[in-house]
Amino acid sequence: MPQILSAKFIAPNIKRFDILSPKIAQRRKPGQFVIIRIDESGERIPLTIADSNNENGTITIIVQAVGRTTMELNMLEAGDTILDVVGPLGKPSEIEKFGNAVSIGGGVGTAIAYPTAVALKQAGNHTISIIGGRSKEFVILEDEMRNVCDEVYVTTDDGSYGKKGFVTDQLKELILHKKIDFVLAIGPIPMMKAVAEVTRDKNIKTVVSLNPIMVDGTGMCGGCRATVDNKTVFVCVDGPEFDAHKVDFETLDRRNRTYLMDEKISLEKFQCESEKHFQRK
Amino acid sequence: MLTNKERMKIARQGMPQQEGSTRVNNFSEVNLGFSEELAKMEALRCLQCPKPICIEGCPVGIKIGDFISLVAEGDFLGAAAKVKEDNLLPAICGRVCPQEEQCEVKCVVGKKSEPVAIGRLERFVADYEREHVGIRTPEIKTKTNKRVAIVGSGPAGLSCAGDLIQQGHDVTVFEALHELGGVLIYGIPEFRLPKEIVKAEIESLKKLGVDFQKNVVIGFIDTVDELLKNGYDAVFIAVGAGLPYFLNIPGENLNGVYSSNEFLTRVNLMKAYQFPDYDTPVFHCKNSKVAVFGGGNTAMDAVRISKRLGAEHSYIIYRRSDVEMPARKEEIHHAKEEGIEFIYLANPLEFLGTKDGWLKAVKLQKMELGEPDSSGRRRPVPISGSEYQLELDMAVIAIGNGSNPIIQKTTPELQFNKWGNIVVDNATMKTSKEGVFAGGDIVTGGATVILAMGAGRKAAAAINQFLKNKNLELH
Numbered sequence: 001m002p003q004i005l006s007a008k009f010i011a012p013n014i015k016r017f018d019i020l021s022p023k024i025a026q027r028r029k030p031g032q033f034v035i036i037r038i039d040e041s042g043e044r045i046p047l048t049i050a051d052s053n054n055e056n057g058t059i060t061i062i063v064q065a066v067g068r069t070t071m072e073l074n075m076l077e078a079g080d081t082i083l084d085v086v087g088p089l090g091k092p093s094e095i096e097k098f099g100n101a102v103s104i105g106g107g108v109g110t111a112i113a114y115p116t117a118v119a120l121k122q123a124g125n126h127t128i129s130i131i132g133g134r135s136k137e138f139v140i141l142e143d144e145m146r147n148v149c150d151e152v153y154v155t156t157d158d159g160s161y162g163k164k165g166f167v168t169d170q171l172k173e174l175i176l177h178k179k180i181d182f183v184l185a186i187g188p189i190p191m192m193k194a195v196a197e198v199t200r201d202k203n204i205k206t207v208v209s210l211n212p213i214m215v216d217g218t219g220m221c222g223g224c225r226a227t228v229d230n231k232t233v234f235v236c237v238d239g240p241e242f243d244a245h246k247v248d249f250e251t252l253d254r255r256n257r258t259y260l261m262d263e264k265i266s267l268e269k270f271q272c273e274s275e276k277h278f279q280r281k
Numbered sequence: 282m283l284t285n286k287e288r289m290k291i292a293r294q295g296m297p298q299q300e301g302s303t304r305v306n307n308f309s310e311v312n313l314g315f316s317e318e319l320a321k322m323e324a325l326r327c328l329q330c331p332k333p334i335c336i337e338g339c340p341v342g343i344k345i346g347d348f349i350s351l352v353a354e355g356d357f358l359g360a361a362a363k364v365k366e367d368n369l370l371p372a373i374c375g376r377v378c379p380q381e382e383q384c385e386v387k388c389v390v391g392k393k394s395e396p397v398a399i400g401r402l403e404r405f406v407a408d409y410e411r412e413h414v415g416i417r418t419p420e421i422k423t424k425t426n427k428r429v430a431i432v433g434s435g436p437a438g439l440s441c442a443g444d445l446i447q448q449g450h451d452v453t454v455f456e457a458l459h460e461l462g463g464v465l466i467y468g469i470p471e472f473r474l475p476k477e478i479v480k481a482e483i484e485s486l487k488k489l490g491v492d493f494q495k496n497v498v499i500g501f502i503d504t505v506d507e508l509l510k511n512g513y514d515a516v517f518i519a520v521g522a523g524l525p526y527f528l529n530i531p532g533e534n535l536n537g538v539y540s541s542n543e544f545l546t547r548v549n550l551m552k553a554y555q556f557p558d559y560d561t562p563v564f565h566c567k568n569s570k571v572a573v574f575g576g577g578n579t580a581m582d583a584v585r586i587s588k589r590l591g592a593e594h595s596y597i598i599y600r601r602s603d604v605e606m607p608a609r610k611e612e613i614h615h616a617k618e619e620g621i622e623f624i625y626l627a628n629p630l631e632f633l634g635t636k637d638g639w640l641k642a643v644k645l646q647k648m649e650l651g652e653p654d655s656s657g658r659r660r661p662v663p664i665s666g667s668e669y670q671l672e673l674d675m676a677v678i679a680i681g682n683g684s685n686p687i688i689q690k691t692t693p694e695l696q697f698n699k700w701g702n703i704v705v706d707n708a709t710m711k712t713s714k715e716g717v718f719a720g721g722d723i724v725t726g727g728a729t730v731i732l733a734m735g736a737g738r739k740a741a742a743a744i745n746q747f748l749k750n751k752n753l754e755l756h
């Protein structure tokens with residue numbers, strides 16, 4: 001069972017874990033993910049590998065607590081183990097020397113954009129990063145991005161840090177001043193959609209990373225299917241990265257809501273149980 | 282001693298089972314198994330033909346007459362041992378093999394009355410052994426220090442592992458999922474094949490020394506080439522089919538439309554029927570209308586699950602007629618007992634959705650049977666102007682599986698046919714790549730548990746020979 005070597009919150013509700021998994025650490029490429037299951041009754045959820053360290057044999061995942069499983073995960077500490085970790089899954093990001101390459105991360109999406117930003121830099125791109133967050137405390141990985149990128153911009157919805165506004169405002173401004181050759185956008189669906197709209201008529205190659213509901217992660221179930229270029233794709237094996245201008249975001253968003261009610265039931269049950277647990281303690 | 286005439290007079294013993302109306306409320310096994318008395322009585326029906334032809338119908342050649350005569354004598358453990366000379370997973374095969382088209386169809390008794398219930402007896406002896414003395418494991422030959430990697434832990438992989446470990450080789454089985462057993466675990470539901478039984482069979486392989494590594498997707502973490510480079514002397518690829526086919530009609534991505542693989546995996550592997558005690562959800566079938574498209578075992582499993590999850594209407598919608606349905610007779614029979622509604626000769630044209638994207642109906646076209654096609658079954662042809670709508674809340678597509686491309690994409694030297702199945706020599710299961718063998722659904726396309734097992738055993742024999750030859754070359 002893979003062990004957690006370090007676990008710390010980097011923003012409210014967002015925790016960074018280094019997990020011992022030498023083989024995956026050695027193999028993984030930017031853009032790939034793992035599927036984890038915390039315990040015997042747990043569900044399988046995909047998480048992007050944000051980073052890895054070959055010396056320690058660890059992979060890094062960054063988790064925002066939004067539902068039951070992520071909440072349960074974020075209660076784990078260094079020394080705890082995770083029952084199942086399988087990976088690396090999915091196709092690696094297609095990295096080229098594009099020229100001026102912008103990586104945009106919204107919220108926890110920055111964690112997913114980070115490894116690709118590193119790879120873009122290594123491939124010789126002039127690498128620009130836009131980090132977006134609701135407010136100051138939700139801006140993550142700024143130092144890491146500054147270490148690898150040539151330019152870093154921060155936007156917050158409420159203006160509590162960086163520039164007030166959305167990542168798209170910053171992107172539009174960049175496009176005005178510079179020839180942008182490539183955009184990677186990862187974050188909530190509305191954000192990715194908005195970025196796609198900004199770059200569409202400008203013909204800027206734009207890639208997004210999709211986050212459908214998954215089960216096996218190996219192309220066996222088809223649960224992760226999405227519509228891209230009017231065709232059905234299995235995101236876990238055909239992606240997760242796709243041409244933003246061809247993705248049907250409405251279908252993705254709608255399919256992601258399939259279990260909304262169950263997620264609520266599951267979460268409430270978990271909160272109720274953990275309360276009882278703490279009361280007993 | 283009974284005369285043949287007397288034997289022929291005994292009626293085929295019925296399988297004790299849970300009542301249809303009770304069992305649609307639970308996931309426990311439908312068939313309860315023979316008692317010792319029933320088993321002995323059934324065994325007496327066997328004529329002990331001098332030239333038994335039932336064996337020809339068995340893909341692994343179980344010595345049917347011999348084991349049945351031991352059952353008749355009351356030597357149930359001896360009978361179990363006899364079965365296990367040829368079949369390592371009898372408790373499983375006794376439950377899921379299509380006996381009516383294999384051994385039992387050949388049975389001489391069946392010409393005049395009903396055939397001997399060979400499958401039920403196989404199941405009985407396997408259960409008897411497991412429940413009374415635990416699964417007994419065979420002797421292992423001296424270690425050869427040869428290592429074999431097996432990719433996939435379905436019936437093909439398990440049977441190959443069982444044979445090779447007995448020959449003294451070191452065997453590692455790599456499985457992509459977090460549970461072992463392939464379709465036996467994620468596909469076939471608890472009420473037809475209790476998972477405890479699959480687990481017990483796998484435990485016995487562990488006891489023999491087979492090393493199982495879960496959560497390892499070969500192709501992603503190590504390729505087949507790397508396994509060979511990293512010290513494995515041979516590789517057996519048994520990755521199953523594992524790529525769901527969809528109908529490719531409009532509306533297939535609506536919420537509430539599942540592939541059978543997804544629906545079954547959620548329910549069987551992830552235990553969604555126990556939600557919220559288990560975290561994985563599945564569509565709430567309670568009081569809803571569910572349709573499963575297809576006519577095979579997978580379709581029957583899915584539709585019977587939907588009934589157990591509380592569906593008001595559970596339909597099977599099949600393009601051909603009942604005669605052509607490929608599912609096991611017993612499953613179709615059980616499904617009918619459970620109130621499943623069968624709609625034959627209907628083809629889906631389109632799924633229709635609500636404005637927020639949930640399935641609400643399917644547009645169907647009526648069909649009639651025309652000339653036989655390449656499979657020998659009469660081809661369904663559409664009747665024009667016969668379109669109609671059926672209201673639905675959930676749909677499951679169970680029209681078969683293609684081949685999962687992960688191994689193909691990562692093993693360049695391996696030869697595949699145009700459907701993505703690995704090309705092998707049928708006698709040895711050898712592939713185009715030295716030291717690599719393959720068998721089961723990845724070679725045949727979706728088939729049966731026993732054919733996969735048979736392929737695993739054939740490959741094990743060939744791998745054993747291959748490793749011996751390799752040794753000779755070295756010395």
Ligand SMILES: Cc1cc2nc3c(=O)[nH]c(=O)nc-3n(C[C@H](O)[C@H](O)[C@H](O)COP(=O)(O)OP(=O)(O)OC[C@H]3O[C@@H](n4cnc5c(N)ncnc54)[C@H](O)[C@@H]3O)c2cc1C
Pocket residue numbers: 377378379432433434435436437438455456457458462463464465468469497498499500519520521522523545578579580582609685687688720721722723727728729730731733
């Ligand atoms: C719902 C359902 C009901 C069925 N009912 C019956 C029945 O009643 N009777 C009958 O005889 N047959 C039945 N079948 C068919 C039967 O189950 C299959 O033919 C049989 O399981 C095939 O065995 P296999 O070993 O080839 O593959 P599988 O059982 O599919 O096992 C393959 C295993 O390999 C793993 N794998 C795949 N890719 C990789 C990889 N790259 N690395 C590592 N592991 C990998 C998979 O996760 C899987 O566990 C049914 C099938 C289904 C789906």
Ligand code: FES
Pocket residue numbers: 213214215216217218219220221222223224225234235236237
């Ligand atoms: S998660 Fe099952 S096919 Fe992608």
